[in-house]
Amino acid sequence: MEESDNQLLDRYAAGEEPAFEELVRRHQRTIYDLAYRMLENHADATDLAQRTFVQAFLHLRSFRRESSFRTWLFQIGLNLCRNAIRDRARRTHENVEDLQLAGASDIFEATAKAEVRDRLGSAIRKLPERQREALVLRVYHNHAFAEIGAIMSCSEGTAKANYHHAVNKLRQVLVGKEGSL
Amino acid sequence: MTCSDIRNMTVPYLELELEGERVHQVTVHLETCLDCRSEMESVRQVLVRLKGRVVPDPGQRFWTEFPGRVREGLLHARAAVSRPDRTTQIRPNGLRVPWWPWAVAASVIVLLGAWLLVGVQLFGTQGNDLTKNSFPPKNEAINNGSRGSDLGDVAEVDWDKTWDEDDPDMVLVDIAARLDPLTVDRLFKEI
Numbered sequence: 001m002e003e004s005d006n007q008l009l010d011r012y013a014a015g016e017e018p019a020f021e022e023l024v025r026r027h028q029r030t031i032y033d034l035a036y037r038m039l040e041n042h043a044d045a046t047d048l049a050q051r052t053f054v055q056a057f058l059h060l061r062s063f064r065r066e067s068s069f070r071t072w073l074f075q076i077g078l079n080l081c082r083n084a085i086r087d088r089a090r091r092t093h094e095n096v097e098d099l100q101l102a103g104a105s106d107i108f109e110a111t112a113k114a115e116v117r118d119r120l121g122s123a124i125r126k127l128p129e130r131q132r133e134a135l136v137l138r139v140y141h142n143h144a145f146a147e148i149g150a151i152m153s154c155s156e157g158t159a160k161a162n163y164h165h166a167v168n169k170l171r172q173v174l175v176g177k178e179g180s181l
Numbered sequence: 182m183t184c185s186d187i188r189n190m191t192v193p194y195l196e197l198e199l200e201g202e203r204v205h206q207v208t209v210h211l212e213t214c215l216d217c218r219s220e221m222e223s224v225r226q227v228l229v230r231l232k233g234r235v236v237p238d239p240g241q242r243f244w245t246e247f248p249g250r251v252r253e254g255l256l257h258a259r260a261a262v263s264r265p266d267r268t269t270q271i272r273p274n275g276l277r278v279p280w281w282p283w284a285v286a287a288s289v290i291v292l293l294g295a296w297l298l299v300g301v302q303l304f305g306t307q308g309n310d311l312t313k314n315s316f317p318p319k320n321e322a323i324n325n326g327s328r329g330s331d332l333g334d335v336a337e338v339d340w341d342k343t344w345d346e347d348d349p350d351m352v353l354v355d356i357a358a359r360l361d362p363l364t365v366d367r368l369f370k371e372i
Binding site: 020021024025028029032033036037042046049050051053054055057058120121124135139163164167168170171174175 | 192223224226227228230231232234236237239243244247248250251252254255258259262
């Protein structure tokens with residue numbers, strides 16, 4: 001019978017190193033998937049997934065086991081994603097200013113090509129942060145709305161509303177662009 | 182059930198989150214309403230497309246090495262946490278001294294200085310008030326006629342320096358200062 005996360009955490013706290021590896025192995029794909037869907041590239045997703053586990057083990061004493069270890073990892077991961085997206089937005093803003101000096105037409109051309117390549121991805125990227133988080137947690141990680149609320153530090157109703165808004169917005173964007181799906 | 186009700190239930194309907202009775206109501210409505218059916222289909226397409234977006238698998242080697250990378254990151258993070266930061270300062274002889282006792286000492290000195298400054302000002306004011314209160318005020322003396330100015334002068338004498346309880350003249354002066362000018366005149370005439 002497979003050990004629970006809490007049993008593994010107890011073993012890790014008692015100094016058993018294999019428990020650490022087992023915990024990471026058990027959740028590495030999920031956290032990487034979350035990071036990839038939020039940041040959309042392998043390098044950033046790898047770095048963020050790694051930092052999520054580091055932060056979790058570094059602050060293990062503050063994990064009170066009121067939620068599951070998995071939920072706690074999601075909370076840490078999502079917080080790191082938010083920071084990474086904001087940092088990236090700041091950097092992009094600076095880069096866009098540089099590009100504008102080079103020539104505005106290049107930017108629009110590049111943007112148009114990217115949108116054609118991935119229209120849905122572009123629509124997802126344009127979603128407000130909270131809506132995007134709810135969408136990723138629901139669609140790709142099959143979380144119940146109560147759990148999404150716990151991860152996003154909001155009520156179940158707010159999580160549900162964020163998700164529904166996200167889906168409706170994507171539908172409107174895609175219908176508007178393509179006429180019909 | 183209206184079209185607006187149906188649209189609010191589109192996502193839960195597609196995700197099989199509705200109760201049996203609701204499912205039946207929505208299904209019946211969809212059979213007769215082309216707009217809602219079209220909307221339902223577009224939302225379904227969005228969900229299908231979303232589900233279809235896959236994350237590229239970085240490969241088995243990546244997953245095998247990942248726990249090791251986390252362990253390495255954790256060691257670095259722990260080393261960074263135990264590294265000296267601004268909460269300690271290193272003296273030339275290599276002895277680490279926490280900075281906070283210095284901060285506490287500086288705060289105490291500042292507070293003590295402020296307290297002394299306020300205290301001196303308070304005592305000074307109170308001293309003046311005591312001197313003034315031990316004799317009739319100037320205004321009162323002025324209102325009491327032509328001798329008022331003399332009484333005012335008496336009141337301004339630094340009695341702390343000259344007061345001697347054994348000196349009967351000084352006691353008389355004190356009593357005289359508390360009397361009204363007419364009584365004082367009468368007394369002096371008698372003398």
